[in-house]
Amino acid sequence: MILSMTSLTPLKNCMIRHKTEVDRYYQTVLLTLGLKDLMDKGTLGCRFVSAEPLFKQASSGKEVYPDIVLQYDNDNRGILLEVKTSLSEVDFFLLEDLRQLELYSNKLMGWETNSKEVIDHSLVLLCHSMDSDKVQEKLNQWIAEGKLNITKNFSIVEWSIVESLKYGPKDVFLIRLRMGQTGCDLLDAKLHQNIKFEVDTIYTKYEKCRFVRKEPPVEYTMNQLWSCIFPALHEQTENFTCTIDEILEVAYAYYIPWSGLLGEYSQVRKTWIRKAMNAFCKIELAEELGDNPDGYKVFYGKQIQKDVSDYFVDRICRNIFEEARRKPIKDTLGEAQRVLSEFGQPE
Amino acid sequence: MLENPLPVTISMIINQHTEAFLRRSRGCIRVASLIAEASFEELFDIEAPELRNIKIESKKKVHDEDGFTLWNYSVSRELRGEQISGNFLVLQKSCFVFLITGLSPSFLRNCLMYIAKQLYPDIMVAYITADEINQILGSLSGKKRTKLFYSKFVAKKVFGERETSLGYGHKVYTEAFKKVLEARPRLWIDSINVFSEDAVDLEFRLGRQGNLTYRKGNFQEYYEYVLSQIAGYCGRRLRIFEKRGRRETVDKEVHPLVIQYNSKVFDEPIARKQLIDVIADYDFCNFSVIHNGNPHVYLNIVDRVDNSTFSLRTYGADSLVLAPQVKTSRASLMRFSKHLQDRFQEGTISEFEPQ
Numbered sequence: 001m002i003l004s005m006t007s008l009t010p011l012k013n014c015m016i017r018h019k020t021e022v023d024r025y026y027q028t029v030l031l032t033l034g035l036k037d038l039m040d041k042g043t044l045g046c047r048f049v050s051a052e053p054l055f056k057q058a059s060s061g062k063e064v065y066p067d068i069v070l071q072y073d074n075d076n077r078g079i080l081l082e083v084k085t086s087l088s089e090v091d092f093f094l095l096e097d098l099r100q101l102e103l104y105s106n107k108l109m110g111w112e113t114n115s116k117e118v119i120d121h122s123l124v125l126l127c128h129s130m131d132s133d134k135v136q137e138k139l140n141q142w143i144a145e146g147k148l149n150i151t152k153n154f155s156i157v158e159w160s161i162v163e164s165l166k167y168g169p170k171d172v173f174l175i176r177l178r179m180g181q182t183g184c185d186l187l188d189a190k191l192h193q194n195i196k197f198e199v200d201t202i203y204t205k206y207e208k209c210r211f212v213r214k215e216p217p218v219e220y221t222m223n224q225l226w227s228c229i230f231p232a233l234h235e236q237t238e239n240f241t242c243t244i245d246e247i248l249e250v251a252y253a254y255y256i257p258w259s260g261l262l263g264e265y266s267q268v269r270k271t272w273i274r275k276a277m278n279a280f281c282k283i284e285l286a287e288e289l290g291d292n293p294d295g296y297k298v299f300y301g302k303q304i305q306k307d308v309s310d311y312f313v314d315r316i317c318r319n320i321f322e323e324a325r326r327k328p329i330k331d332t333l334g335e336a337q338r339v340l341s342e343f344g345q346p347e
Numbered sequence: 348m349l350e351n352p353l354p355v356t357i358s359m360i361i362n363q364h365t366e367a368f369l370r371r372s373r374g375c376i377r378v379a380s381l382i383a384e385a386s387f388e389e390l391f392d393i394e395a396p397e398l399r400n401i402k403i404e405s406k407k408k409v410h411d412e413d414g415f416t417l418w419n420y421s422v423s424r425e426l427r428g429e430q431i432s433g434n435f436l437v438l439q440k441s442c443f444v445f446l447i448t449g450l451s452p453s454f455l456r457n458c459l460m461y462i463a464k465q466l467y468p469d470i471m472v473a474y475i476t477a478d479e480i481n482q483i484l485g486s487l488s489g490k491k492r493t494k495l496f497y498s499k500f501v502a503k504k505v506f507g508e509r510e511t512s513l514g515y516g517h518k519v520y521t522e523a524f525k526k527v528l529e530a531r532p533r534l535w536i537d538s539i540n541v542f543s544e545d546a547v548d549l550e551f552r553l554g555r556q557g558n559l560t561y562r563k564g565n566f567q568e569y570y571e572y573v574l575s576q577i578a579g580y581c582g583r584r585l586r587i588f589e590k591r592g593r594r595e596t597v598d599k600e601v602h603p604l605v606i607q608y609n610s611k612v613f614d615e616p617i618a619r620k621q622l623i624d625v626i627a628d629y630d631f632c633n634f635s636v637i638h639n640g641n642p643h644v645y646l647n648i649v650d651r652v653d654n655s656t657f658s659l660r661t662y663g664a665d666s667l668v669l670a671p672q673v674k675t676s677r678a679s680l681m682r683f684s685k686h687l688q689d690r691f692q693e694g695t696i697s698e699f700e701p702q
Contacts, residue, residue, distance in 0.1 A: 173492045200662065200663070203662070207601040227648070228673065230650055231654040231672075236654065250673065254673050305631055306634060308635050309634075
């Protein structure tokens with residue numbers, strides 16, 4: 001990412017972006033695990049609500065899906081955190097991304113209290129330190145211009161992983177308040193001083209928790225499927241058939257530690273797996289089974305490049321460009337157009 | 348691991364078989380050390396028809412005593428239009444297998460090691476560390492009450508680059524180990540040629556692949572002082588690698604291993620990139636780089652031979668953590684740790700204790 005993005009071809013740019021998103025999702029999982037660890041120790045004034053609450057707007061009944069849910073130790077108030085693994089460089093799409101926060105601005109039902117309510121809640125946008133400058137500037141601008149309507153107490157918190165010589169050297173996660181207040185005095189005080197935790201302390205937890213509530217980029221899911229879940233489904237390195245439920249079974253058994261609930265609100269959603277399987281189909285590493293809408297034949301015996309993370313990103317980005325070539329730009333606000341708008345015409 | 352001594356009858360048969368080779372000018376006996384999940388004879392019988400261009404010309408069980416089995420094989424292989432053929436003995440005791448031949452390095456490499464590699468994961472090629480070579484030589488020297496001198500050693504640098512050094516005159520073998528330890532950048536002995544004082548007739552080369560080549564001496568002694576030691580070290584490693592897959596652990600727990608290096612190799616960011624290059628050179632694998640060296644490296648690796656999976660991450664400046672996933676065979680951990688030793692650098696493997 002140190003390379004100047006402008007000096008690269010649009011395709012190369014797209015690939016770097018997708019790789020960064022995979023990395024950022026990995027960091028998001030570590031971040032969530034680390035935060036949960038700290039909350040569980042009871043030192044931050046809040047507790048981590050891990051049991052997948054089903055949140056609804058009190059007025060409309062519309063479901064909302066915050067990435068991390070915290071409740072004050074006394075359960076009077078709550079904090080909803082929206083994690084942004086990466087941000088669009090195009091204002092239009094960035095604004096659309098941030099509109100998620102508007103959904104959380106209403107009174108919500110579904111908290112872990114007897115009444116399913118709290119007195120009030122605040123919002124936190126949790127983003128990587130490399131994105132925080134831009135997001136702060138844009139948020140302030142759009143709120144001032146009335147383009148964004150956030151009525152709750154709102155703050156921006158940034159994270160980064162740094163190599164700290166002070167500790168050893170160790171990889172340390174730094175989480176700090178960038179703008180505003182969360183409203184929880186103890187948490188704010190800690191954020192002002194920088195919350196730190198060593199990546200090493202949560203490393204083994206990541207081995208058992210590869211997904212959090214935040215939807216992963218499709219390549220991240222593909223990597224986990226290819227390198228961890230498919231080999232558990234089939235003993236040999238050859239083509240095999242499987243269903244999405246069989247994939248989920250392995251994911252729940254080995255890679256989702258807190259999944260109290262199965263189904264739509266658990267931490268690996270069927271839709272994520274389906275997206276990844278469809279992506280495998282697009283790059284000819286799987287095909288749908290005609291007789292079962294959730295069944296796939298996986299071409300696991302196919303010889304592909306050893307570095308599959310690189311291969312998936314390469315093939316997917318090329319596909320995006322191919323599709324974009326074929327479709328008129330005004331058709332959709334999907335991925336192809338987003339890439340085209342961001343990076344100009346394909347090579 | 349191999350408590351019982353080699354039965355005298357077997358020892359005599361092997362010596363009889365090898366004597367003619369040793370009498371030849373520059374003749375020598377080559378021994379390859381392997382680990383087998385079952386009887387070599389059974390595994391080879393099952394797989395031989397599947398092995399391209401390999402033909403078992405004859406096989407005969409020579410002797411069976413006290414858990415030791417000795418077979419005599421004759422095999423041939425067609426390689427690039429040429430026929431390579433020859434005899435070798437197979438000595439097996441529990442999971443340890445020694446292939447013994449007086450034929451050329453080419454026969455060993457292109458026939459015997461080819462067979463061994465084709466039979467993976469049922470057969471694994473053993474390996475020992477430079478430190479273990481040092482210990483074997485030390486123990487041999489002590490028990491035989493003789494000084495061992497080195498004539499040549501091959502060392503490897505970080506990232507597997509070879510460096511050969513010759514020792515002129517009588518230099519005690521420990522000098523070679525001292526030399527590599529003091530070298531900058533650090534080196535590891537990959538193989539060493541040693542010989543003994545006149546009163547004791549020993550002349551051999553011992554390598555980290557668990558390979559022994561001897562010109563003087565008898566098999567009984569080499570078995571007692573070298574091969575059984577190799578088996579001992581490999582046995583300990585096998586025990587560390589056993590039942591690591593999460594399918595086999597209580598509550599599907601993760602039981603990672605740590606590979607500890609004696610220098611802060613990952614202090615240099617380039618070393619993290621080079622680690623990925625070393626993984627890219629690992630045969631029959633897929634890997635996905637999840638976090639690429641800023642500051643640590645995190646990868647998932649699939650052994651495409653038996654679908655074993657594990658993750659690998661740099662841990663601090665001087666270690667790697669290897670975390671077995673759902674299914675991880677000991678053969679895959681053996682093969683991968685051997686690759687890291689050959690192509691990255693030598694480290695000590697042990698149970699990972701989280702902080």
